[in-house]
Amino acid sequence: MSVRKSTGDPQNLGSSSPGKKHSKENTITINCVTFPHPDTMPEQQLLKPTEWSYCDYFWADKKDPQGNGTVAGFELLLQKQLKGKQMQKEMSEFIRERIKIEEDYAKNLAKLSQNSLAAQEEGSLGEAWAQVKKSLADEAEVHLKFSSKLHSEVEKPLMNFRENFKKDMKKCDHHIADLRKQLASRYVAVEKARKALTERQRDLEMKTQQLEIKLSNKTEEDIKKARRKSTQAGDDLMRCVDLYNQAQSKWFEEMVTTTLELERLEVERVEMIRQHLCQYTQLRHETDMFNQSTVEPVDQLLRKVDPAKDRELWVREHKTGNIRPVDMEI
Numbered sequence: 444m445s446v447r448k449s450t451g452d453p454q455n456l457g458s459s460s461p462g463k464k465h466s467k468e469n470t471i472t473i474n475c476v477t478f479p480h481p482d483t484m485p486e487q488q489l490l491k492p493t494e495w496s497y498c499d500y501f502w503a504d505k506k507d508p509q510g511n512g513t514v515a516g517f518e519l520l521l522q523k524q525l526k527g528k529q530m531q532k533e534m535s536e537f538i539r540e541r542i543k544i545e546e547d548y549a550k551n552l553a554k555l556s557q558n559s560l561a562a563q564e565e566g567s568l569g570e571a572w573a574q575v576k577k578s579l580a581d582e583a584e585v586h587l588k589f590s591s592k593l594h595s596e597v598e599k600p601l602m603n604f605r606e607n608f609k610k611d612m613k614k615c616d617h618h619i620a621d622l623r624k625q626l627a628s629r630y631v632a633v634e635k636a637r638k639a640l641t642e643r644q645r646d647l648e649m650k651t652q653q654l655e656i657k658l659s660n661k662t663e664e665d666i667k668k669a670r671r672k673s674t675q676a677g678d679d680l681m682r683c684v685d686l687y688n689q690a691q692s693k694w695f696e697e698m699v700t701t702t703l704e705l706e707r708l709e710v711e712r713v714e715m716i717r718q719h720l721c722q723y724t725q726l727r728h729e730t731d732m733f734n735q736s737t738v739e740p741v742d743q744l745l746r747k748v749d750p751a752k753d754r755e756l757w758v759r760e761h762k763t764g765n766i767r768p769v770d771m772e773i
Contacts (some may be wrong), residue, residue, distance in 0.1 A: 466539035474504050474513065477691065497702040511544045516699065517619050520705050521612055527712050528608050535601035538593060545590035552583035566753030571744040581737040590729040597723050604715055615701060622694040629687035636683040640676040
């Protein structure tokens with residue numbers, strides 16, 4: 444990370460745009476970006492106080508934990524966006540697994556409802572038992588509908604939300620990166636012009652001293668020539684600083700606009716997921732309600748089970764005779 448005090452006319456990032464100029468004692472340049480010097484500048488007012496907005500907290504670069512370099516603050520925001528997209532995808536995959544469980548469960552319920560076990564039970568208990576088996580088929584249908592709605596109302600929207608998001612983020616990344624590269628190029632030009640000015644000033648000073656002590660035969664015309672070159676070098680530096688400031692101002696403005704857009708997109712993503720998870724819980728509540736309705740007929744028939752009545756009906760159908768045996772006579 445390159446850090447140096449600015450000796451040109453740097454800009455203030457604390458205003459709505461970095462247009463206000465400060466003296467070299469008030470600024471410091473880090474990785475080609477000029478910031479207020481912490482020792483001399485008053486505290487800046489946040490662009491969006493109390494909101495913890497992206498546009499206020501990602502101007503500096505951060506040390507890369509994976510290496511010796513740095514990661515731009517904007518890059519961290521992009522990583523956050525892409526991670527959010529991945530989380531959204533994984534949530535969709537989770538719901539897909541939930542759907543599969545529902546489908547398998549419904550299939551097994553339907554299969555079990557066709558089982559012939561205890562099919563020969565008779566009477567009111569037999570009717571209740573038959574309704575128990577039918578309720579499994581009804582419940583299987585409920586779970587199939589639940590899985591279908593999960594697919595159309597939760598899984599699919601989660602999967603398809605912002606299909607081209609990665610491509611859009613890549614374009615956004617390139618745009619800001621290009622502006623940052625241009626800023627770095629302007630900074631290199633400033634430093635080159637600053638070095639040239641220093642050399643011209645040193646040359647002028649040396650020739651002037653030599654003339655004064657008559658250690659050289661340089662004429663006054665040579666001094667004027669050196670002075671013109673020094674003045675030209677100063678003008679070049681001012682021009683380079685102006686171009687640098689323009690590049691930084693453009694980068695600043697695009698950073699504010701783009702980070703606010705990323706902030707909006709993140710709020711939109713979270714709200715979208717929240718809404719669809721609420722839809723999931725709503726469908727779940729409805730499924731519970733429908734499942735309850737499948738067992739209500741079972742409950743009704745169970746309340747009507749009458750062992751005495753069942754015995755009467757069975758005896759009437761299967762009786763072999765009601766004349767009882769008596770003692771044998773001699």
